[in-house]
Amino acid sequence: MLSLNELWFVLVAVLFIGFFFLEGFDFGVGMATGVLAKNDTERRVLINSIGPFWDGNEVWLLTAGGAIFAAFPNWYATMFSGYYTPLVVLLLALIARGVAFEYRGKVHDRRWKKTWDICIFAGSLLPPFLLGVVFAGFMKGLPIDGQMEMKAGLFDMVNLYTLLGGVTVTVLCFVHGLLFTTLRTEGELRERARKLAKAMLFPLAALLAVLGVSTYFATDIFEVRGAVLSALAVVGLIAFLLAGYFITKKRDGWAFGMTGAVIALAIVGVFTGLFPNVMISSIDAAFNLTVDNAASGHYSLKVMTIVAISLLPFVLGYQIWSYFVFHKRVHEKQHLEY
Amino acid sequence: MDPLVLARIQFAATTIFHFFFVPVTIGLVFMIAVMETMYVVKGKEEYKKMAKFWGKIFLINFAVGVVTGILQEFQFGMNWSDYSRFVGDVFGAPLAIEALAAFFLESTFMGIWIFGWDRLSKKVHLLSIWLVCIGTTLSALWILAANSFMQHPVGFQINNGRAEMNDFFALIANGQLWVEFPHTVLGALATGSFLICGISAYKMLKKQDYSFFKKSFQIAIIVALVSSFLTAVFGHQQAQYLVKTQPMKMAASEGLWGKSGDPAGWTVVAFIDPTTKENKYELKIPYLLSFLSYSKFSGEVKGMNELQDQYVKQYGEGNYIPPVRTTFWSFRIMVAAGSLMILFAAYGLYLSARKKLERPNKWFLRIMLLSISLPYIANTSGWIMTEFGRQPWTVFGYMTTADSVSPSVTGGQILFSLIAFCAIYSVLAVVMTYLWVRVIKKGPYAVDAADEHSSDPFSKEGYHAVS
Numbered sequence: 001m002l003s004l005n006e007l008w009f010v011l012v013a014v015l016f017i018g019f020f021f022l023e024g025f026d027f028g029v030g031m032a033t034g035v036l037a038k039n040d041t042e043r044r045v046l047i048n049s050i051g052p053f054w055d056g057n058e059v060w061l062l063t064a065g066g067a068i069f070a071a072f073p074n075w076y077a078t079m080f081s082g083y084y085t086p087l088v089v090l091l092l093a094l095i096a097r098g099v100a101f102e103y104r105g106k107v108h109d110r111r112w113k114k115t116w117d118i119c120i121f122a123g124s125l126l127p128p129f130l131l132g133v134v135f136a137g138f139m140k141g142l143p144i145d146g147q148m149e150m151k152a153g154l155f156d157m158v159n160l161y162t163l164l165g166g167v168t169v170t171v172l173c174f175v176h177g178l179l180f181t182t183l184r185t186e187g188e189l190r191e192r193a194r195k196l197a198k199a200m201l202f203p204l205a206a207l208l209a210v211l212g213v214s215t216y217f218a219t220d221i222f223e224v225r226g227a228v229l230s231a232l233a234v235v236g237l238i239a240f241l242l243a244g245y246f247i248t249k250k251r252d253g254w255a256f257g258m259t260g261a262v263i264a265l266a267i268v269g270v271f272t273g274l275f276p277n278v279m280i281s282s283i284d285a286a287f288n289l290t291v292d293n294a295a296s297g298h299y300s301l302k303v304m305t306i307v308a309i310s311l312l313p314f315v316l317g318y319q320i321w322s323y324f325v326f327h328k329r330v331h332e333k334q335h336l337e338y
Numbered sequence: 339m340d341p342l343v344l345a346r347i348q349f350a351a352t353t354i355f356h357f358f359f360v361p362v363t364i365g366l367v368f369m370i371a372v373m374e375t376m377y378v379v380k381g382k383e384e385y386k387k388m389a390k391f392w393g394k395i396f397l398i399n400f401a402v403g404v405v406t407g408i409l410q411e412f413q414f415g416m417n418w419s420d421y422s423r424f425v426g427d428v429f430g431a432p433l434a435i436e437a438l439a440a441f442f443l444e445s446t447f448m449g450i451w452i453f454g455w456d457r458l459s460k461k462v463h464l465l466s467i468w469l470v471c472i473g474t475t476l477s478a479l480w481i482l483a484a485n486s487f488m489q490h491p492v493g494f495q496i497n498n499g500r501a502e503m504n505d506f507f508a509l510i511a512n513g514q515l516w517v518e519f520p521h522t523v524l525g526a527l528a529t530g531s532f533l534i535c536g537i538s539a540y541k542m543l544k545k546q547d548y549s550f551f552k553k554s555f556q557i558a559i560i561v562a563l564v565s566s567f568l569t570a571v572f573g574h575q576q577a578q579y580l581v582k583t584q585p586m587k588m589a590a591s592e593g594l595w596g597k598s599g600d601p602a603g604w605t606v607v608a609f610i611d612p613t614t615k616e617n618k619y620e621l622k623i624p625y626l627l628s629f630l631s632y633s634k635f636s637g638e639v640k641g642m643n644e645l646q647d648q649y650v651k652q653y654g655e656g657n658y659i660p661p662v663r664t665t666f667w668s669f670r671i672m673v674a675a676g677s678l679m680i681l682f683a684a685y686g687l688y689l690s691a692r693k694k695l696e697r698p699n700k701w702f703l704r705i706m707l708l709s710i711s712l713p714y715i716a717n718t719s720g721w722i723m724t725e726f727g728r729q730p731w732t733v734f735g736y737m738t739t740a741d742s743v744s745p746s747v748t749g750g751q752i753l754f755s756l757i758a759f760c761a762i763y764s765v766l767a768v769v770m771t772y773l774w775v776r777v778i779k780k781g782p783y784a785v786d787a788a789d790e791h792s793s794d795p796f797s798k799e800g801y802h803a804v805s
Binding site for chain 2: 051052053054055056058059061062063065066067069070071072073074076077078079080081082084085087088091092094095096098099101102103106107147148149150151296297299300303304307308311312315318319322325326335337
């Protein structure tokens with residue numbers, strides 16, 4: 001049976017899976033507005049395809065943050081203060097992007113739209129990249145001292161391994177977003193999205209493979225959980241190959257599901273590799289933040305468990321319903337809200 | 339640069355800015371829900387137009403509220419990590435619940451409401467705006483539960499050098515929460531309704547879409563009066579609670595150094611000198627402070643000097659007097675703005691009920707336009723009083739602001755973020771105001787800007803423009 005601390009570790013992982021699976025595709029679509037779309041109309045179709053969802057998707061990140069605060073206050077404190085500057089950039093990106101979706105269509109003017117287009121593109125590119133860097137840093141280890149203070153210089157946070165993590169997450173979100181586009185658009189745009197997704201599979205495969213191999217060398221997580229992680233890698237490989245197969249067969253829904261599975265497996269891999277740590281200290285393993293020394297007390301965890309277990313099913317229920325409501329494809333002749 | 343000072347400036351700046359948008363969101367979404375309900379019940383298209391027009395104003399505001407809110411949640415860990423470690427066990431829970439119970443509801447159904455006009459039945463669409471309304475209110479409840487813990491900590495014990503929750507229900511039943519929550523939410527309803535009244539007044543002055551805006555005004559003015567009156571009532575409740583739980587804040591907001599005497603008079607204005615700890619000049623209304631503090635015309639209120647001595651004995655050496663002038667004046671500004679709101683709303687309702695709005699009453703409509711600013715002033719000064727008045731504490735009696743700041747974040751880092759956030763927020767404020775003015779000028783019967791060029795896919799713009 002899981003202890004409450006372990007359960008919350010799992011719940012935080014679930015929230016991040018939800019976040020990267022859902023917001024992952026709207027980050028990808030945001031990137032596609034700068035790469036795939038050829039004109040204003042296509043750009044608007046893309047933005048409208050995620051219009052009803054992106055805000056709700058972003059709440060998964062907020063909830064993950066809140067859950068870490070409530071269940072693992074020391075993790076929250078160390079991570080958020082330690083990664084201060086990257087988080088400032090992340091916030092600026094999310095602020096610009098969120099407002100851009102709402103404001104872009106409000107004025108019909110080239111420069112106006114161009115400005116917001118840059119916000120949407122950069123605001124969709126930077127967050128997955130930065131979060132990739134942060135998560136890679138968790139696994140590689142960060143200079144955390146005996147007082148749980150992380151005093152990281154630029155190169156502790158940004159190095160070859162974490163950059164690789166950042167780029168991989170970004171490309172993964174991009175492909176995931178392109179596949180979402182095949183689900184919610186039609187005609188030529190849809191074909192192009194599928195084609196680009198297919199073309200991106202090879203670089204993505206290379207990135208994932210290099211990241212996997214470097215993780216083996218840069219971190220010790222394979223030493224501890226080699227068997228489980230290898231199994232996850234095999235399942236991930238199968239999901240990836242299936243994604244490629246379904247794209248070729250134009251089974252868009254299945255292909256989207258498979259990139260989603262790759263995302264979920266990657267998060268599961270990160271959390272499995274970390275456990276029972278939440279952040280690894282590069283100074284001394286005794287300074288690692290763990291599910292025990294970073295956690296709230298038993299009472300608090302119990303309360304939060306009851307709250308989370310009674311609320312999450314409703315959240316999942318109405319979010320799934322919202323996707324059902326807006327399952328039809330967006331086309332340019334209809335009223336476009338954004 | 340001192341990280342503590344910079345972190346405090348950043349928290350104040352970002353929170354005040356965020357709270358320009360939150361009350362408008364809470365207030366407007368309620369008004370829109372009321373309008374859409376009238377549409378569904380009465381079936382008149384005009385009410386739908388109303389919900390849609392005010393919905394546009396709402397959404398322009400909502401976007402900024404949402405994005406500035408993300409920062410709020412991250413900021414505790416980023417700038418106040420020692421605070422987060424100390425209280426996370428208690429304080430994190432309401433924040434996490436806010437996200438789970440409120441943010442998901444609010445943002446998911448907001449998306450459904452915006453994009454669902456043509457895809458959902460009238461009733462389901464109406465339900466979605468009411469769910470957004472519930473979401474925004476729940477969000478206020480949980481974040482204020484967290485804030486109330488800082489003002490009046492309950493439901494915890496000190497264990498392993500930190501605050502650990504031992505009674506979740508005490509956290510929700512906190513007396514502070516049940517004076518603070520109604521006061522804040524009613525203030526938000528006043529903000530939203532004054533905004534509608536003010537914009538409507540402007541359009542009536544311009545004689546544009548007169549009947550549409552007269553009707554909007556008539557609905558909003560009722561809410562404006564009821565909410566601003568009740569905000570004052572709960573403000574009074576809060577003051578009485580303050581005397582019991584945070585007497586120092588009460589004394590500072592009165593500029594009261596020595597004992598008040600019995601019965602206590604209320605100081606209208608004073609020249610306060612915090613260095614000599616005395617007031618050079620005071621204008622007082624007899625009995626009123628006794629009434630504010632105890633709802634009766636007798637009773638003494640403790641002064642700051644006495645409380646300072648008491649706190650030194652209780653908590654050790656230190657200065658426990660908050661910035662007196664800020665606390666004193668922000669309280670007065672809030673009360674003055676709130677009183678004007680009640681006055682104007684009452685007169686507006688009188689005019690509306692007596693059918694005297696058939697022709698524009700110019701001076702009054704101009705006042706209502708300017709009155710849009712009053713709730714903003716009252717909200718901001720109210721929070722300045724609440725948060726400044728709690729100093730030097732973050733958690734009253736348990737942790738000081740100086741002990742709360744992140745030890746690993748440097749002044750340079752905070753200076754960078756402070757400048758960056760202030761810059762992007764200034765841009766947002768300008769852009770938002772520009773869009774508001776645009777929508778207001780166009781009025782409710784204008785064609786959607788978004789639709790202007792999308793109707794013809796074969797136009798040059800649609801196919802060739804690479805913009």
